[in-house]
Amino acid sequence: MEKICVAVRVRPPVAVNEDSINGFFWNIRDNHISLHKHSGTPISGVSYSFDHVFDQTCPNSRVYDLLTKGIIHAAVEGFNGTVFAYGQTSSGKTFTMNGSENDPGIIHRAVKDVFDMILKHNDREFLIRVSYMEIYNEEINDLLVLHSQKLPIHESLEVNYTPLVISYHWELEELLVISYFDCANSLVSFSFQRGVFVAGLREEIVNNAEQVHMLLEAGEVNRHFGETNMNVRSSRSHTIFRMFLDSVVDLELLVIESKSKEIDSSKGYSSSDAIRVSVLNLVDLAGSERIAKTGADGVRLKEGKHINKSLMVLGNVINKLSEGSRQRGHIPYRDSKLTRILQSALGGNAKTSIICTVAPEEVHVEETKGTLQFANRAKRITNCAQVNEILTDAALLKRQKLEIEELRQKLQGSRAEVLEQEVLKLRNDLLKYELEREKLTTELEEERRWHRQRDQHMKEQQIRIENLSNLVNSSASDHNSHSLKEDLSRQFVSERSSSSQPMWQEDALSTPCFTKGSNSFVIKRSNYSTVCDSYSSPLPDAFTNVVDEDLWMKMNKGYVADLDSIQMTPAVKARSLSTDSISPGLSKDHYELEIQNLKRQLELALKGREELEQRQREQVFLNNHLTEEIEKLEGEAKLAREIPQMLCESVATCKEIYNDVLSIMQRSVADEKSFASKLLSSMSEIGTNLFTTLENQCTMDREGLRTFSSDDTFVKYQCKLLCEKLNSAAALLASLEIPGTTEKELNTRRTSHDYKGLDFGRDPACWKEKLSNELNSIRDKYICLEKDVDPNNQILEDLNARYLDLGSGFNILKEERDSLFEKLSKSTENLKTVSEQGEMFLEKYNIEVQRRKDLEEGIKRLNAAFASRRRSLASFHIDFKSTVECLRAQNPIAIPNSLGC
């Protein structure tokens, strides 16, 4: 199995419009390529490494040497090979495959090398055929035939090979089987055909590179090229050039058949018996293109669609193959002709190189990224290339006969030392088997001891887990025990942290697989020699001394494929142990019990968590309820806070009315020095003082600087005084004419907003009464307000107190909720730890059970092998004895009786 070789080639940039540059460039370092900003900062996630990354200065010769030469060499040796160029349009695929006059491309160099190399193979003669095809609009055209169209793909499971090659004599440079050409249409019927092939594709037999170049030139004429915005000579088809002895499929195919010229004495069959067949595909894919960039329409658009579709199928195949054999599933090779033809090159029997060409210009960054991702996936694909050798039945028979002869010679050799050595070797092997068996028995003992230790440790762990579970339960059921739980948790955590290891990794509990080599009882075989002195294991360093590798492998079939991965326990005193006694039954029960316990713990922990969650839900509900109440109270408190403001407004209104009344009264008094005038001015003064005081009080209340419970006797006194004075003034006024009051003024007053509801007529008695009523209503209003102040004040204070109570209650609940949350998250964490431990134990348990089974299986196999070896040894002894007897009878002098048989 070998990985596909993937390289990226960056072509030289073409002149770009400076405006289009906004800050990216591709940086190439060794075999890495990454995208950078112009400042030099790398763009994260856009960095790749491949087998090779070629920059713009790299010539085709270097690309060929590093990516193709090896494949050509292998093709001559009998391996299939494929090289293809992939990339967006105008990125340099055709330049890489075909090259230019000064710098020939891969195809030309490959053709030259094939002929150079086969000339060096003096012991073989070669027949080389070439074909050249293209896949245009998902149809296969033969480029070596003028009007060839739509060749079909066939598939054959049979190998049908006629000895055509024998008829072709390389040295004479002539084709002896003329019928080869006579049957051009049914060529495939007598050449090697297996798998997928293009039926009716012309294959030209060629003798030298020049002939191939001429054919290539002829093929180029037939190839589809077209002009697009991106490339003046854009390939509109995928081309496959092949060199081969096979009548199969693709575009650039080179088939090399070789056969031995002389009988291979070591193999025992002649050149005509075995034929190597290899196929070399050199592929120039059409480039993926964005219609917006190429400006394709009409025919070009149709071509572009076919190209993109088949490249998409190729991408899908690469994706699937890169997923690895397990997840891979169906590979959609059949979705396009290209992938069908290249099937063996993609994950099959071929050595493959992919050259991904990219354009360095910033406008192509997205396409380049796509190509690099394709390349990145392709490098994960593995192929399985084998020499394609066809053997005739006669050759097979000869080879088998030769082998039988060799064996017979070995057995019937006349030299007694050989036999003696063989016997000694067998005895030695027997001894080593015995040792090996004892060692395995010792390992088993050790294993059992280790299991006992682990059982003990698991018990301890179980107790710890129970503690943990109790903690989880108690946290759910008893809030007040929180601190106790924390103490225990701390204790638990400190126990764990003091061991500075996860619980499942503690020494006594660890399985050998998890423990580091240095501290472990178990080490890898490859490391064993470095420590075997201290453990004095009976296991020898090299298994070849114990038993031949084949047998060892057979014994271990299905057990441990990789000898290096076998893990061994150190030896203790060797003691035989019957296989019957190897039973994991006891500890299995124990483990099951333990798992049951763990499951129970888990259930309890889950239950605890549910309870905690239920409590949390209740708390949340309570919280919401409280929040609603608080909101209501806040509304009420807001209303209460508005009362002082309302009072202020009432006082202001009263003051205005009062001032108006006074001014009317003053105007009605003609003599400023009269008693009435004096009375009015003193009333005015007192009233102003009173209202000012009231206003101040209200303002202070509104600002929250005074509570309504403070002493307001003075206000009340002033209010009373004012009322009395107003009454007397009103009485006085009632007896007087009001001069200067016109009818108009009276009407104005009547309609005035401030005197709404008052009827000021010309009748002084009525006027007095109305004034008095007004005053009384003002007074009543004030008294009412005064009365309201105290209860409002009380309500406000109550509300404040309630508000504060609720606030503190809310805080307590909040704290409680937080602590519940904390507990919940802790218990969830604990639960997680418990379940992780459970899973870990289960996993370890399964590994151990498997390991035990494997060990038992191994011992059984070893016993069986040992028994069979013993039987064969016994029979060999008998044979050997009879042979020696026979020999002695034939030649009693030459063979002394010293073998002790």
Ligand SMILES: Nc1ncnc2c1ncn2[C@@H]1O[C@H](COP(=O)(O)OP(=O)(O)OP(=O)(O)O)[C@@H](O)[C@H]1O
């Ligand atoms: N490494 C290179 N050195 C010099 N010139 C190059 C290189 N690669 C490509 N070019 C030039 O860039 C142009 C486009 O290259 P080419 O035709 O090989 O691209 P392409 O990928 O085959 O395009 P399409 O898919 O459209 O056929 C050509 O003029 C070619 O000569």
